[in-house]
Amino acid sequence: MDSVAQRLSTVGAGAALELRGVTRMFGALAALTDVTITVRPGERRAVLGSNGAGKTTLFNCVTGDFPPSSGTIRFFGEDITHFPPYERIRRGLRRTYQISALFPGLTVQDNVYLACCGVSRGRFSPLRPRPNDALMHSADLLIQAVHLTSVKEQRVAELAHGQQRQLEIALALAGAPRFILFDEPAAGLSPTERRELIEILTSLPSHIGYIIIEHDMDVALRVVESVTMMHNGRIFKEGLPQEIESDPEVQELYLGGGHE
Amino acid sequence: MSLIQEAPGARLHAKPPAGIKPPASAAQRPALAWAEFDNPAAWAVAVILLIMPLIANGFFLIEIFGTTLILGIIALSLMFLAGYGGMVSLMQLTIAGFAGYMVAVLGMSGSANISLGWPWWLATPVALALATAFGTLGGALAVRTEGIYTIMITLAIGAAFYYFTNQNWAIFNGHTGINTVATPHFWGVDWRSDIPFYYVILGTAALCYFAVLYLSRAPFGLALQGVRDNPRRMAALGFNVNAHRVAAYAFASFVAALAGVLQVWNYRQISPGSVAVERCIDILIIAVVGGITRPVGPFIGAFIFVMLRTFALDFLVHVGLDGNRFRLLIGVGFLVIVFWSSDGVIGLWERWRRRATKPEMRPGGGHGHG
Numbered sequence: 021m022d023s024v025a026q027r028l029s030t031v032g033a034g035a036a037l038e039l040r041g042v043t044r045m046f047g048a049l050a051a052l053t054d055v056t057i058t059v060r061p062g063e064r065r066a067v068l069g070s071n072g073a074g075k076t077t078l079f080n081c082v083t084g085d086f087p088p089s090s091g092t093i094r095f096f097g098e099d100i101t102h103f104p105p106y107e108r109i110r111r112g113l114r115r116t117y118q119i120s121a122l123f124p125g126l127t128v129q130d131n132v133y134l135a136c137c138g139v140s141r142g143r144f145s146p147l148r149p150r151p152n153d154a155l156m157h158s159a160d161l162l163i164q165a166v167h168l169t170s171v172k173e174q175r176v177a178e179l180a181h182g183q184q185r186q187l188e189i190a191l192a193l194a195g196a197p198r199f200i201l202f203d204e205p206a207a208g209l210s211p212t213e214r215r216e217l218i219e220i221l222t223s224l225p226s227h228i229g230y231i232i233i234e235h236d237m238d239v240a241l242r243v244v245e246s247v248t249m250m251h252n253g254r255i256f257k258e259g260l261p262q263e264i265e266s267d268p269e270v271q272e273l274y275l276g277g278g279h280e
Numbered sequence: 281m282s283l284i285q286e287a288p289g290a291r292l293h294a295k296p297p298a299g300i301k302p303p304a305s306a307a308q309r310p311a312l313a314w315a316e317f318d319n320p321a322a323w324a325v326a327v328i329l330l331i332m333p334l335i336a337n338g339f340f341l342i343e344i345f346g347t348t349l350i351l352g353i354i355a356l357s358l359m360f361l362a363g364y365g366g367m368v369s370l371m372q373l374t375i376a377g378f379a380g381y382m383v384a385v386l387g388m389s390g391s392a393n394i395s396l397g398w399p400w401w402l403a404t405p406v407a408l409a410l411a412t413a414f415g416t417l418g419g420a421l422a423v424r425t426e427g428i429y430t431i432m433i434t435l436a437i438g439a440a441f442y443y444f445t446n447q448n449w450a451i452f453n454g455h456t457g458i459n460t461v462a463t464p465h466f467w468g469v470d471w472r473s474d475i476p477f478y479y480v481i482l483g484t485a486a487l488c489y490f491a492v493l494y495l496s497r498a499p500f501g502l503a504l505q506g507v508r509d510n511p512r513r514m515a516a517l518g519f520n521v522n523a524h525r526v527a528a529y530a531f532a533s534f535v536a537a538l539a540g541v542l543q544v545w546n547y548r549q550i551s552p553g554s555v556a557v558e559r560c561i562d563i564l565i566i567a568v569v570g571g572i573t574r575p576v577g578p579f580i581g582a583f584i585f586v587m588l589r590t591f592a593l594d595f596l597v598h599v600g601l602d603g604n605r606f607r608l609l610i611g612v613g614f615l616v617i618v619f620w621s622s623d624g625v626i627g628l629w630e631r632w633r634r635r636a637t638k639p640e641m642r643p644g645g646g647h648g649h650g
Binding site for chain 1: 498499500509513516519
């Protein structure tokens, strides 16, 4: 599996994200065991699995929220295993959180503006933005893209749940993302909001790949081209959406058994 | 110990019934909380502060308003760290004291064997730079921790500096401290005489106040508030959270250092008593009593503190109690304010104002932050 030829071929293909033998222990508990995944640039993939399958832990290892206990993570060929989170973000990796992680005391505009500052050189700027500020402009465009223009002056704490989820996505789109990790973006959304979410995801520029954790198969299977199934911290199956959906083992584990 | 510097001055001057009426401006001070340029009350306070030398004598000018503004600047540096950055630092007075000591050591003073005798225009910037470096270093230690541990580390730095100055004779002249520190004298003006010195203090306070206000809406200040609310998410947006915190300490240290220089010019002496641990805690009390969500809070807190410190003593003696109990009054006031409003006096003021204007609209919660 680790042959030189194989490694060369993945580098040649320019994997956007490459995990090799990633394991994460919490004390004696293995949340991830020997996970190996390769995702091409622009590829869109769903990660499925019941609660505790290790999906969010996988995201946390990739973004550096906490590092893997062993294994390596490469982002566009570069070994980022030991990078702090902000260095990974500055290289074009983004994520959203399952439970909205926003700045409730600030306005929608400030939230998105901060996200734009974070991946620019102006993050320490002591000067207030001018009206024609480029970052301010890109923040406005992002707010528009997630349909929040009408509430952009409001404090985030005052937003409805669905609007907060949309803002969560806007923060992940700031700057020039190359790869995004969406952690259950549809959680708690109404059917209308889900349709909007699908529209936002499918209208992303094609060079931006992502991994999405999503329990709602209707959403997941409409926005991805491949599926990884996890179980007990391990990769259980990988394949096309149709294959996974019709796989009897998966049905047994997840669609049938794992359901509430 | 902590009254070393104020008590003589306060007693000497406070005895003759000073026919001044600070209540006029005291009543309007909280109005500064809105700090918008279209607010007439803010303008009124600004004008009163500007023409203060016309209405107040030397004692009120320096002992009350000058001291208020100096303590306010130090508390402002804490407000910047705590209010915007969520970092409670108890070493802000220590940084100010460090700057004061450096002015005394590098410049001219009565302790010729200690002081290097540099001119003020050289000693002051070097003192500011050294104190800023000192505070930044302390901050770099403190940012690795959160909450109560930040308080402990900064308190430890403050306590260590206090005992060090007490025991070190080569630089800090031990518990004697450094006396008759020279103050700037140029363009034919003695800048320590009451009126010029008042304007120097007022100018510095205004500069610091508006700098903090301005910075709070610039990317640096916004990011600091983001770090306060959710450091993990800030890292996931590309921010180096610890670097941001250290930068905040650097800025706050510079602000505190400015006040420290003014402080040593004010008393013309500095000793370990000026950097004692209870003084460090006074700064926290000032900031919390005033309110740490807005830059104006520390100045309100400092005004209340200075008024109590100066007049509570006479008042207590007047009603037949021990004058040294004035700290009890401050303590009770602190308890009352913290109990009724998590946002100090400005919080009380805002709540009262909201109730007065819109009795039907009263949001339940406070200023949910932190």
